[in-house]
Amino acid sequence: MSGQSAPGEYMLSAMKSKLDFFSYRLSTVINSFKTLYTLPPEKVDAFLNSYEIYSHDWANEKQLIQDLGTGYVKQVQQKLVDYYSVLNHLCALGQVEKMYIPPAMDLSKSIIANQKLFEKKMSQDLNLGKESRVLDIGCGRGRVVHHMASLSGAKVTGVNIDDDQLNAARKFAAAKGFTKQCDFKKWNLNDLPFPFPDNHFDAIYHIQVFTYSKDLVKMCKELHRMMKPGGKFGCLDWVRLPKFNANDPYHAELMKRIKPLIGAIGTPSIDEYAGALREAGFEVLINENASIDGLQAPLIDQADVFFTRITKLVRFFVKCKVLPKHFNLLLDRLTKDGQAFVEADRARLVTTSHYIVAQKKK
Numbered sequence: 001m002s003g004q005s006a007p008g009e010y011m012l013s014a015m016k017s018k019l020d021f022f023s024y025r026l027s028t029v030i031n032s033f034k035t036l037y038t039l040p041p042e043k044v045d046a047f048l049n050s051y052e053i054y055s056h057d058w059a060n061e062k063q064l065i066q067d068l069g070t071g072y073v074k075q076v077q078q079k080l081v082d083y084y085s086v087l088n089h090l091c092a093l094g095q096v097e098k099m100y101i102p103p104a105m106d107l108s109k110s111i112i113a114n115q116k117l118f119e120k121k122m123s124q125d126l127n128l129g130k131e132s133r134v135l136d137i138g139c140g141r142g143r144v145v146h147h148m149a150s151l152s153g154a155k156v157t158g159v160n161i162d163d164d165q166l167n168a169a170r171k172f173a174a175a176k177g178f179t180k181q182c183d184f185k186k187w188n189l190n191d192l193p194f195p196f197p198d199n200h201f202d203a204i205y206h207i208q209v210f211t212y213s214k215d216l217v218k219m220c221k222e223l224h225r226m227m228k229p230g231g232k233f234g235c236l237d238w239v240r241l242p243k244f245n246a247n248d249p250y251h252a253e254l255m256k257r258i259k260p261l262i263g264a265i266g267t268p269s270i271d272e273y274a275g276a277l278r279e280a281g282f283e284v285l286i287n288e289n290a291s292i293d294g295l296q297a298p299l300i301d302q303a304d305v306f307f308t309r310i311t312k313l314v315r316f317f318v319k320c321k322v323l324p325k326h327f328n329l330l331l332d333r334l335t336k337d338g339q340a341f342v343e344a345d346r347a348r349l350v351t352t353s354h355y356i357v358a359q360k361k362k
Helices: 002-037 041-055 061-068 072-091 111-125 143-152 163-175 216-226 249-262 270-279 297-319 326-335 338-346
Strands: 133-137 155-160 182-186 201-207 227-240 282-289 350-360
Touching: 002 072, 002 326, 041 072, 041 249, 041 326, 061 072, 072 163, 072 326, 111 143, 111 227, 111 297, 111 350, 133 143, 143 155, 143 163, 143 182, 155 163, 163 182, 201 216, 216 227, 216 270, 216 282, 227 270, 249 338, 249 350, 270 282, 270 350, 297 326, 297 338, 338 350
Parallel strands: 133 155, 133 201, 155 182, 201 227
Antiparallel strands: 227 350, 282 350
16 A cells, blocks of 8 residues: 555655745745835936946956046945845846856756756765855855755855845745754955854855955965865856957957846956966866856746846836836846847857866865
8 A cells, every 4th residue: 555655645745845836936026026116216226326347357457446446346345235135136036036047957947947956966066964064155045055955964154245135045044944054144255354264164165156256366265264174165157268259349249248147247267267276275176067068058048038028028017007117127137138148158158157166185
């Protein structure tokens, strides 16, 4: 009898899991929609104005000082808060609540499913376990922190500069019963050193965050300081690829259009990224594009199509005066130049799915 009931129990469990996920997604969309609906004009303006930082690059400090002044690092930090305090709610309307497009690891699956596949791979590559002490830099709403903790049993600390996202992360962890495994602190990654002792973490990771690191070499040395001997660092990040030529007008124009779309300031090459880790004392174990055939475009296109459709629907409801006018401004800015990203990915000029794992020597 028990053998006969097993398939039925499995189906009920799978159905419950799908219903729970649907309920969670519905509540997330509703909460984010309410927040966006009631955004005051000054927050809308601050979000739209925050995009100016993406016309800059850390490598051109002279231009940063000219446009933002000598205190440009603090200016960038404030604009990042203005950007993400709204962006996280816009992204939560679709499949990018975690605010990243994952590597295309299984083209038969959704963006969310590919996120889970990548996070499972990184958890395994970092050797996370129940005794592991882990740091997530730029943790956003804490969804990746929770998944990494639930996969491995590790204790994960997430740091971020935005109070809105940190509060959402804490509420999510509490709702899931993970407050003992998931901890969250406010911190700006350019404020070095981090508030953690030497040789503290078994693993450190981030997902598409180090574009905000002003000095990649100093950052990698700080990672090395905080990590235990034998500990591992993992990242999925935005890099320019060997085919990219800054002197090619077509390449330069695509870069100009993509950086505001994905929220990028620095754009290191693969060699610069791996070189910074080696200079800090790490051994690079994995250095590859995690997408099938190195192409993330199918998932980028999936996200772009979804949000483009939402934008058209929003325009209709704004026209009918069901939604406030600022919805048009927000969605138009969010979806601008999505196909430029697809185009550049297919041309193998840039990617946000480059995967690196490095280890501190024992």
